Amino acid sequence: MPRGEHGISREDISDNALKVLYRLNNAGFESYLVGGCVRDLMLGIIPKDFDVVTNATPEQIKGLFKNCRLIGRRFRLAHIVFGRDIIEVATFRGHHSDTDNQKLGKASEHGQLLRDNVFGSIEEDAERRDFTFNAMYYNVADFTVTDFANGREAIQKGEVALIGDPEVRFREDPVRMLRAVRFAVKLNMVIEAQTAAPIKSLSGLLNNIPPARLFEETLKLFLSGQGKDTFLKLREYGLLDALFPQLTPLIKDDSSKELEFILRVLANTDDRINNNQRVTPAFLYAALLWYPLEEHAQKVQTEAGLNNHDAFNIAAGDVIHRQTQRIMIPKRFSTVIRDIWILQQRLPRRFGRRAFQMLSHPKFRAGYDFLLVRGQVEGGDLLELADWWTEFQSADNGQQKRMLSALRKKEGGKGKPRRRRAPKAKGSNDA
Template sequence: MQEPFQNTSPDAIAASPLIVPRPEHGISRANISENALKVLYRLKQENFQAHLVGGGVRDLLLGHEPKDFDVATDATPEQVRQVFRNCRLIGRRFRLAHVHFGREIIEVATFRGTTVASEGDDNDRQMENGRILRDNTYGTIAEDALRRDFTVNALYYNIADFSLIDYADGLEDIKAGRLRLIGDPEQRYREDPVRMLRAVRFACKLGFTIERQTEEPLFNLAHLLADIAPARLFDELIKLFHSGYGLGVFEKLRQYGLFGELFPATEDCLAREDQGFPLTFVSRGLANTDKRLHEDKSVTPAFLFGVLLWEPVRQRFEEYLAGGEAANEAMFLAASEICTQQQSLVAIPKRFSLPMREIWSMQPRLEQRDGKRPQRLVTHPRFRAAYDFLVLRAEAGEADPELAAWWTRFQEASGAERATMTEGSAKRRRRRPRRRKSGDATPGADATGVVKGGG
């Protein structure tokens, strides 16, 4: 066995693996997806090697319920497609086979090789400036283990004899609660900078400590994320923040300087105090999302990214207000500016960015409580999300707690009670102009605040 805290080398991977027979490990077929077993058995029947691999094996060993099951085989993607009629081939950078069983997809990957082919080859592994551009060279299971990122993800469950195969001391790292990259950490991060985000995700998800040599490059390589496609970063961030441990992820991303590379405008706001107090809205919003996930309640990327980007939007909104813009226009301008900046870093699809902006635009409108406006607002399709957003703002000390409490009471009130509540708000608003002297009134003087300008 390798000594602790030493990164696995290619020579170590090539050596004979540790094989753990069925009686000596805790993985049972009863805990493996029926459809994954169908794929494994069918590949074996066709005389291909078939192994459960990666996070599914890791989670089974930890006593967790895997979210998905991945299969590794010596069959090429085209051969997998010949075996399964319900199979689709995807990807150019990494050619994969997806075997569909209704809503469940079993991902089947061919063992990756380690050869770097010459430029211009179609079916190869190509690199540029240390980054993997394409990895479609196929090899042996030992080579495939070398291509895995972390040792705890390089464990194979062999359907032929139900044994566990460990090429990289992943079992030892699981016992130690340690997250360790295979190979030279800086090189592996440069090959694919998203591995830095995966390191944070696995550390938070599993409660593991990031091994020292694996951790050290994280403090210096955040800039590499700028080379990753914004759409891919969106997908990775959903995995990070919608898995029930978003607050811990947020804190670790900031610790390593990764959050600032992904959300520079938000990081700039968080680096400053507001009236002598640290900004806590993002932390509270992520904690709220984690709580909802643990309670099996629905969450949406629109709300998540609304939370992550609110601080820069709010500050620009207030600057536009101070410059004389009405609240509606100020919010539109602030949201447009921040979203345009962010889109070049993390591409938020319109199906999420549009409702996110609606949640923001409703914040000043929620301050208008007179007449029929409250009744119209509660019927808005984004009202509930906007209300939850307001409550979080109030808890963070950024919005008036009385305003949030009023909307809570309004939702629970009867029709007659709602009429009384809105009439009271209207009377309070109508008294304001009568306290002014006629000579002091100026055009638009009653529309300078957020409340009046939000309609």
Template sequence: MNPEKSNISAPSTRIIPRDQHTVSRRNISKAALRVLYTLHEAGYRALLVGGAVRDLLIGVQPKDFDVATDATPEQVRKLFRNCRLIGRRFRLAHVVFGREIIEVATFRGSGEAGDGETDGDRHIVDGRIVRDNIWGSIEEDALRRDFRVNAMYYDIADFSVRDDVGGMQDLHDRVLHLIGDPETRYREDPVRMLRAARLAAKLDFDIDPSASAPFAELASLLGEAAPARLFDESLKLFMAGYALKSFRMLRRYGLLAPLFPATARALDGGDDELLSMIEQGMANTDARVAEDKPVTPAFLFAVLLWGDVRAQAQALIDDGIAPALAWQRAAHRVIANQTQHVAIPRRFTHVMEDIWTLQPRFAQRTRKRVFRLLEHPRFRAAYDFLLLRAGESDDIREQGQWWTTAQEQPTDQLAEQLVPSSRGGKSGSGTRKRRRRRGGRRKAGGSDSAE
């Protein structure tokens, strides 16, 4: 038997009284307190649980508050008019207060039969839990959670913190232990491997060897997870302010390949320039999150997949495909392959395609093309992307410097420095020149004026 499993199977409950911990109601949202007190006053147990308790204990303000209770989802719904029940795999109650949602979960049990109130009990397929609506005790609920640091409870009845599995010790040691047998828990839900990496990155904790040892064998199971779910997990990894640490955790533990196989292949092949570019993009995103500036996953996904799209575009160009068409085809192929692993929505893939296909246009500096590019709605994202590519070559670095200077110049001054296009075609406004009738006069303000 795995020693980790045997140590947890008979937990020693620790109750930490109010004067011996740092959780304060001042730092709990009013909505969460209202849910806790309403359940408590109705005669149910009501406890804050999970990440919120963990974060409050280490002095971090939580973003979300989850509640655990012995009330069933139907009983919770009767108490709150603003409640809706969701989920089949895990039936939950969501109590809605404007833009804030308090998730209320009934204590999970370890039995094999339902209580008659749900539409199912526990169903396990190939070791993976596909439905789990067995209610139980708080002791059982603690054992059903993922990591020890996520299995502590704040009891609104007496303001104590309850620790059944050693979470307080792990907070002190800054280490992550999985509850139960790690291999079994990862087979139940392979995404737990990503959560381990994300939580370690967020908290700056180590992953205990007992929890990380199965990664090498079981990482491939992530390929069987729903691509839409892996997209959600990717957002949590890269858009919460610790993208660089998360990225490094994924690489360290061999978890990047199931999510971004082409990226992992390029990096494993020794593409140090791409690695530097990706890490700088991650660091820039973290800085924007820290400054409370807007961020978009489209930019980071474009960075992650740049090595593949660049290689495919060049291969098509070498085969005689026109550059513009080559870049379009490469972008479509890369996105089609990637979305089989991580289902990136179209609203982001469109932005990614624009960022990529605009890159070769930065080398074109005729007057018409420069002003067209400056007016493109994706110019700023593509320009920022160009700056990230500075390590690729001296030419790319020079392009970045030129376009930086170009943006700082007045329009008329920039226009004077640029030569007109040597070819006819579309004007700067995108309208096509009209062919003059034989013997007729050319209208004033034709497309040459845009040059």
């Protein structure tokens, strides 16, 4: 496609990506923009990342750029670093022969590619791409776009379609099932029928993906501004069980409080992201695992005869441990998840200085926001508690004291009684 047909302008391309393309070309190599950035430019969307592909090897790329670092074992890539901006450069991928796969151990027994550093031509590279609209290559040398797999037609139809046999391609990399869902939601498309057909039956292959990689994928799924719709689409295709096995039994019913709670949290998260407000994965994971925690805590308390506090803490550790076997949650987030959960136990305790101490807790806001959504979903005493905290945190000191006094009267003087010193026995002798 010449420039007049695809409408991509260099003005819409990152200056750093252009620098990489020009330097590779000037050194005698072929280089192209490829994948999502070309697709998004053709859709009129501003790309977040610009990926480059070339016939230069990773070592040759490193020799051209002092600001280059080579990463990856499964996919050997070059990252050209411009401050916070990173341009990812890959070498054209080639095809593996079955003999090579067996000899070098590059594919698992399930057909999943474990190593992928066989280099080839641009035609082979295009065949190795996952979706048809990701096999379009923009050449800055003559301003053309080469479309190897009818990607423009897929865009016009609004379809997410795999290149090649869907079952084979999903087995090569099961994460492609998650990507298919993410692209369908992000681009407001549908998953083409042949591509969609094997997803449910192959969803269990996600159990073979390293937990650390799945954590990165879930961030893309739920923290891109369309988390609610993405969650529902994952549920539709039976992909949630491989990601959150403790949660899925609780959200089978469309009208369940568990599903309503998660969808509310995801909708709130989407609003914050789309309004350029900060979000943390910890809050989302705390929500996804809250009802599995409640259920497990009740079970521990009943079976072990523990008090509520001890059962809750043991259950929290169990639930996080089980989840990290599927999706690795870094400690900096799992610590915050626990804080949010523990605050759900502490926020009902408001007498004495506790309410004021709670306001100074570093995670109070996250705990309060979490309580607020729980109250909106469950109503009753929980909603009343959330409303009380809404008013208390914005009241002046005098009003706060009056609220605590009114609360004590309402509760009939409940709360921890003041300790009184026992009267001395008659005739006692103080040492």
